[in-house]
Amino acid sequence: MAMSRTVRRWWGVRLAGAVVVALAAPLPHAGAALAAPLPHAGAAVAGTALGDGDVLVARTAQDYTYRTYQRRWSVVAVQPAATADWDLTLRDAGGVTLATSWLGVGRTDFVVVDSTAGHRPFGGYTASVSAYAPGPYWVQQRTDTTTLTLPPVTHSGTTGAADPDLAFSSLVDHEVVTVADLHLTAGESFWANTTTAASSLLLAESDPADPATFVQSRATVAARQHTQVLDGCTLYTAQRTGWHALVQIGDRPPSTHVPTQGTGYALHRVDPARPLSCPQREFPGPTP
Helix, strand or coil: CHHHHHHHHCCCCCCCCCEEEECCCCCCCCCHHHHCCCCCCCCCEEEEECCECCEEEECCCEEEEEEECCCCEEEEEEEECCCCEEEEEEEECCCCEEEEECCCCCCCEEEEEECCCCCCCCEEEEEEEEEEECCCEEEEEEECCCECCCCCCCCCCECCCCCCCCEEEEEECCCCEEEEEEEECCCCEEEECCCCHHHCEEEECCCCCCHHHCEEEHHHHHHHCCEEEECCEEEEECCCCEEEEEEEECCCCCCCCCCCEEEEEEEEECCCCCCCCCCCCCCCCCEC
16 A cells, blocks of 8 residues: 555646636635535445535545436546645446546545547446545536637737636635646647646546546546746647547635635647747736
8 A cells, every 4th residue: 555655646646836816706616515514434335326516525434426418528627724634535326436536634525527429428427535644535526518719829928817818727715626627639729827837736637448447546637748948938738639628626625705716827828939939928918
């Protein structure tokens, strides 16, 4: 067991350098269950229904059930408290294990599922949460309901946060995880505005000819994504044409602020005239 945990820890990367944003109003699914009393640690209890966007809190090993119902990517994630370590296993309706995510203390584990056309069919799933180091944890399941579109490049550099060439990914503080669908062609690239983005903003893609890629753990997504740090930013490059998932996590317990706060990344297509220059490297300020 000790050796396997050492292998698991290899995937851990610290989150740093993201932009903190304040949002004018709370988003839906604000996670009222955050205030619920925590049960005492013990044996696993019967499956608990996990609605889309709900944030539930517990400290016992539990099974959480949900269904996919849209031709989009979805994700389920567990966030331990700072001193706890909980692992996540996703099974299909027949009880077959599809993927397991097992990072370290205080780290977000997630499993992402590709239900876009030609990939996994709609169906029921069970997310099993098991303890390695006990303590509270939060669990959330999300299905993307919107599409993230990268605007075309209309000018060199950016003028600031309101620049029309920018798109954004964000995670509010009362959420564990977000997922957005993004259509990319093979070889297409885009920038995120920090050098550490790849550890908390992950790009998942699957191969229609390989069903084993339709469900992936955090470690698998991190190993397969193609990123590099250039010019003060992170450059993401798609390896296949199709719908991708952009998953954002925070590696921190959810919390509620008034006004709502969160962490965001500014995204920008690669400018063909300046392919090695990050147009938003000075974000939120202007970049020539």
